[in-house]
Amino acid sequence: MLDALRAQYPGWPQPFTPPPPVYKIVPIEGTGLGMVATEDIAGGATIARERPIFLMPRVIPASPAERRRIDDSVVRMLHSENRRAFYALKNAQGNAAPSEVRGIMGTNSFEAGPFPTYPARYAGMARDMSRANHSCSPNATHSFDPATLTHVLRAFHSIRAGEEVTISYLSDTLVSYEARQEELSCGYHFKCGCKVCRLSGEARMVSAISRRVIRERTYPGPMREDEAAFEVWLSNAVRRNASARDPSKGMSLQLPEMDALVWASMEQEGCYEPGLWELVLERLVKASAVLENEDAVRHYAKKAAELRTAQSGSDGGWYAVAENPRQTEWWAKRSM
Template sequence: MKRGFLKNKSLAASNSSGSSARSSSSAAPASGAPPTRPSSRPNAPPTRVPIPPSLVQEAQDKVSPAKIEMLPRDANGAYVNPQPANGVDYNSHDAGTASELLKIAGIDPSMLQGGAADAINIRNVRIVTIPAQRPFLAAVSPRVANMIENSPRLCARYTTPDPARYRIDESRVHGKGVFATEAIERGGLVLREPPMVVTSQMMTNAPGGETMIQQGEIFAEMVYQALPEEDKEEYMSFVNCKPAKTHGVKRGIMDTNSSGIASGGVFKGPYGAVTRDISRLNHSCEPNAYTDWDVDTMTFGLYAERPIKKGEEIFIAYVEPSHPKQHRQYALWGMYSFNCRCTKCSRE
């Protein structure tokens, strides 16, 4: 979507056989000072993490004819020069934050594996209902909307543990979190749920001249107004870690809590989804769980990475845990404005 299409917690798709990949999801609060930007050379001055040209080209090939480029902004996040009519900006909308590869700065290449993405603008966004076991909204291009409306049996039925193996409660880490209500075995399914809303993440400049940030605000308001009343209340209860100078509240919540989808089927290209319970998961660089997106049911699943004790908080990794600490901290600050103090970061 719009958000300069930053931030996404990337979720790899899985098929019904259960094959899945780890992901990152949700977000957390601002805390402390931003970490030092990682440098490519020892003792070199801190610099923006470089984005390999090969990744930019790979992404460009997938989203043609839209042109991917980094457009300069001033300190308030406004564009310095007129925007190209069919451009897609991968510069962060959070002024002053750099980005680690396209995943942070704009596009997650893993999210483009499903095929060419639709690049749309605010003038032709359509919001439709996915006819699933538990219906949900999709804010997409007219082409994808037509596919949805002409596919009455998009989603296979799914099951989730009953009684529930988790609860939502206050977290010692931040805000609300997800806690196990029973011992959960390694690989065990904690929950499976559909999104609340799925949104396209590829927006080009609108004919009316709105900036990408303005489009993002309009888009977020459109999505919010289309939600059922009970979901509106739930949506507004989510954390917003984005700065007020670049994000309104509704857009900040969307950017903070969307999880990226890379799949085949009706969704090809980068999409984001806000969920009711999985969006409550807090981060750890030593997670005890991971999530996946199931193409057949169009649901997210949460699985135990290791045995989880009754009463234990369930964590996932918002960034790649194997990366050096400095890069993890920098990525988390750039996306979610917090310094991680998990057990792994405290040890290193």
């Protein structure tokens, strides 16, 4: 694996420059320590980038006693400061964990990889990022960069100074309130009190419906339906543009209804479903360009740039669209 890494990433691990500090680790009422922004953070911006204290396979094919010996020996080899930082983290699994080391890892580690030629799943311990608390409507997301061997935390959207930086511990943020609480209780032994879980009555019902709307649009059938509906909308809009002297005046067409609804639901819930949000925003950008709505093109393209950067480190060309809405091929489109 080491040879493959060096072949793919010359000089591996490649050097990196940590971003300027924009957070501090402080006590948070009810959750222990947490990460709080010390200045305003823009959507897509890097909050933290750090090399893991250590990496370890999620699964080690050995007897329980041998695994415990390996775990303990790895932690013993750490620098004393890192070792203290590791043992200061919570072991939510308690005695149910095969060892204290595995319990702390299971509670606080991040996915690391993938690594070339080696399919095993790795867990990485990030010293500061491991202090980020959970929210069912997180404002930040984690990724791993194999080239620099770093964990990266970026903002989904703007975060104000003094606001807590949160991530999701859930395998699926779109499930019901009850299902979210059950997963967090079983895996981490706490009851979530985030802003979404504090909702009650009608507000909680609206939240549940919004998440269900997002979930349903991720299924293959509805995804095909939404694409087909957009093509019909686009055909009507282009035909109208072609027959109008000034399509920007008197334009009665609205943005595609389902895409507008899904995006509004994502914004409301803070749930940007991979594989869906970019398709939705792409259609909204195209539709806004056809309708010659510069502000809307900028708005949706900027959101796409922030989310793409947050999840991958690259804006995917969306900032260029936001800067020059009239330069897209869809602006005032009159033919298919």
